[in-house]
Structures are given as C-alpha cells and as structure tokens.
Amino acid sequence: MSELLAFRDVVAGYGGARILHDLDFRIDAGERVAVLGRNGVGKTTIVNAFLGIARRMQGEIRLAGKAVGDIRHFTAARAGISVVPQGRCIIPNLTVRENLILGAAVRRKGAWTIERIFEMFPILRERADTPGTALSGGQQQMLAIGRALMANPHLLVLDEPSEGLAPVIVDELAGNLRRVADGGTGLLIIEQNHSLVHRVAERYYVLSKGEVAEQGAMAALTKESLKKHIAV
Numbered sequence: 331m332s333e334l335l336a337f338r339d340v341v342a343g344y345g346g347a348r349i350l351h352d353l354d355f356r357i358d359a360g361e362r363v364a365v366l367g368r369n370g371v372g373k374t375t376i377v378n379a380f381l382g383i384a385r386r387m388q389g390e391i392r393l394a395g396k397a398v399g400d401i402r403h404f405t406a407a408r409a410g411i412s413v414v415p416q417g418r419c420i421i422p423n424l425t426v427r428e429n430l431i432l433g434a435a436v437r438r439k440g441a442w443t444i445e446r447i448f449e450m451f452p453i454l455r456e457r458a459d460t461p462g463t464a465l466s467g468g469q470q471q472m473l474a475i476g477r478a479l480m481a482n483p484h485l486l487v488l489d490e491p492s493e494g495l496a497p498v499i500v501d502e503l504a505g506n507l508r509r510v511a512d513g514g515t516g517l518l519i520i521e522q523n524h525s526l527v528h529r530v531a532e533r534y535y536v537l538s539k540g541e542v543a544e545q546g547a548m549a550a551l552t553k554e555s556l557k558k559h560i561a562v
C-alpha cells in the first residue's frame with residue numbers, strides 16, 4: 331500500500347520542551363489507525379507536529395512519500411489531510427451550512443459535497459441555517475467531521491472525537507466513521523477512550539511519554555494493555 335503519512339525518529343515539542351521522543355509511525359492509504367494514550371502523553375502533539383504548531387527538532391515527517399519541512403494547516407489540507415480538532419472548533423458566528431462551506435476552501439476535488447454530507451448527517455440539513463455552536467455536542471462533532479470531509483481528504487485525523495459524548499452518540503459516530511472509511515478515506519483517530527476505536531480502527535499505536543510503547547492489530551490489543559495505558 332502507498333504511504334500517506336509517516337513519522338521517522340521525530341523529536342518535537344514546544345519551545346525547548348521535548349514532548350515526542352524518536353517517534354516512528356506510518357499510515358498507508360485507506361488505513362484506519364488509532365493512537366491511544368492517557369492524558370498528556372503527547373497525542374495532540376503528533377497532530378501539532380505535522381500542522382507546524384509544535385516544533386520539529388529532529389527526524390522526518392513524510393506526507394504522501396515526500397519529506398515535508400514546516401507545513402501549516404492549509405498545506406496539510408491541500409495535500410489531503412483534514413483535521414477534526416479536539417474540542418471541534420466550530421466557528422461561532424457561522425451557520426451550520428457556512429461552517430461546512432468553509433471546509434471546502436482548499437478546493438480539492440472529490441466525492442464529498444455538501445449534499446453528501448447532509449445525506450450522511452440528516453440533522454445538519456435540518457439545522458443548516460442555525461449557528462453551528464447552537465448544536466448539541468454530538469451534532470457539533472458531526473459538523474466538524476462534515477467540514478473536514480468537505481476538503482475531500484485522503485486522510486481524516488480526529489483528535490479525541492468521543493470526548494464528552496454519550497455512549498449512544500459514540501455508537502452512531504462509530505457507524506459514520508466506518509462509512510467514511512468504506513468510501514476509501516484513511517482514518518487516524520486519537521483517543522484516550524477505547525470504546526470508539528475498537529469498533530473503527532484496524533491497527534493501533536499506544537503512546538506513552540511521547541514514545542510508541544506498543545503497536546499492533548486492534549483485535550490483538552489485550553485488556554492488560556488497555557488497563558495499563560488507557561481508560562477502558
């Protein structure tokens with residue numbers, strides 16, 4: 331399979347503080363990969379490292395097989411990586427429809443259109459003209475995912491998508507993410523909770539103190555590892 335995103339011996343952090351230590355991981359086209367780990371181990375810093383928010387001090391980040399220097403949010407989206415940030419970042423003064431349209435600003439062609447987003451998330455059609463921040467937490471997560479899909483990414487990166495959602499909404503989210511993946515979009519799901527990823531991801535990395543402590547097939551992740559490294 332072709333390599334989509336890879337970190338090779340990456341050391342990254344903020345100012346002089348090193349958060350990621352010699353981090354190695356790889357996602358191929360169409361894969362569904364989870365990065366698991368407790369609070370503060372550096373999961374979001376992985377995202378920040380390829381968005382140019384964290385400082386890369388050593389190592390290499392490769393996007394679609396090419397080493398990238400300091401990329402920014404827009405460059406990543408143009409290259410086919412869309413991020414659903416932790417906390418969703420719905421733009422307060424924009425309606426649901428306007429938030430979605432914003433996602434298409436990178437002008438990447440593909441199968442995702444506002445109509446297709448509305449088909450997958452009918453509630454977004456019903457509430458298209460209300461402010462995005464007036465939606466419930468679960469609906470805002472759908473909006474954030476829809477907005478990211480509007481950029482027609484090869485890889486959708488989700489940072490703690492199940493945070494603050496009721497179990498029934500997490501079930502719905504898992505179904506939707508599987509549908510996205512079935513359409514050929516790769517998924518990188520960053521989570522400290524196992525309930526979503528065990529239904530969506532096929533492979534996992536466990537991060538501990540900024541390093542990969544374990545990796546393997548999702549089906550082979552043991553209860554002992556879960557207890558040791560994340561919330562169950």
Ligand SMILES: Nc1ncnc2c1ncn2[C@@H]1O[C@H](COP(=O)(O)OP(=O)(O)OP(=O)(O)O)[C@@H](O)[C@H]1O
Nearest residue numbers: 344349367368369370371372373374375376416522
């Ligand atoms: N912008 C920043 N500037 C300075 N330090 C930061 C910044 N963002 C994160 N950190 C620090 O980096 C470390 C790792 O944070 P990170 O957000 O990557 O962890 P995480 O595993 O995603 O945790 P969480 O589940 O809480 O989001 C923490 O000690 C945090 O305080």
